[in-house]
């Protein structure tokens with residue numbers, strides 16, 4: 433296994449903190465024991481937790497106004513995988529990478545597959561892109577792609593999605609995530625029913641080419657870049673489409689793609705109850721699709737989402753939606769943000785395991801409102817940091833991933849070995 437952070441440095445880093453971690457772990461073992469919780473069972477599940485990272489997440493993000501690239505950021509998919517491998521080596525929680533095509537289109541898929549395998553990485557859902565025009569593209573997506581009024585544009589977008597599936601098969605992926613920006617900026621611009629009909633027809637065409645062990649994940653988003661209406665704007669439209677298309681067509685929830693204050697954990701419950709919850713894009717937001725680091729704004733919401741997922745898995749342990757981070761790192765080192773965020777999502781997951789579900793069910797049935805909400809808070813307020821540290825220590829990662837990464841000098845080295853591509857500096861969103 434190729435590892436880019438020196439193993440001796442990692443061992444040295446862990447050795448300094450191991451005694452303190454063991455002591456904290458023993459204290460928490462005793463504390464949880466008093467509540468009848470076996471810490472070993474929780475630790476085991478923490479170690480099994482994984483979340484995919486987006487290939488585009490290791491580059492510096494941007495806004496509509498500007499992008500401030502950092503030194504040493506990856507210039508191609510191989511360098512992106514190098515960075516993803518560092519995130520996984522230190523966090524031990526991110527063994528899968530989600531690709532965006534054509535941004536990450538390889539000349540030789542086998543070479544890319546092997547390159548990922550040397551790091552112990554594999555490929556999660558493939559993402560198609562019909563929200564921007566590529567150089568040399570015949571038809572423009574300016575007025576839509578899969579929902580366009582012109583059949584020829586729709587066909588071009590359908591063919592692109594089929595190409596992404598075929599590439600994904602060569603890379604070992606099992607899912608295609610489709611987000612279309614199609615919508616309108618002004619009342620009257622677009623016929624609501626016709627555009628949704630076109631969408632359904634297009635997705636059905638793609639679905640015909642879906643391998644039997646694959647899923648299509650439909651990602652909804654309330655607005656942007658369309659500011660009046662978006663064809664798949666909410667979970668309702670997503671659910672209707674997924675149900676209409678077929679069994680292997682599911683909905684994907686991106687936490688930032690809803691109106692402020694929307695009860696996302698209830699959307700999770702609804703979609704899961706009817707067998708249509710296929711995956712997540714985790715991030716956090718204050719206002720809209722801010723794509724901030726997971727858990728940085730509303731960690732309680734993240735916990736409540738996992739509370740629902742753990743509740744669902746209590747009834748169906750085989751249930752496993754796809755988890756992926758989908759964030760834009762504009763002012764932080766993307767590797768640091770991805771490690772930190774993966775741990776925050778893992779933290780919400782672990783806390784959800786500590787909810788006393790028997791007590792919660794009792795309080796719900798008795799309409800003991802105060803104690804029902806207090807039962808959730810009891811789990812949320814527990815400090816589970818040492819469980820996460822122990823999971824990484826035992827899994828061969830770093831007790832403190834960000835600190836270990838900084839000490840390693842990895843970014844200084846990439847700043848030297850990856851001279852910036854001047855042509856890409858100063859652009860807006862990537």
Ligand SMILES: [Mn+2]
Nearest residue numbers: 651686713758
């Ligand atoms: Mn997303």
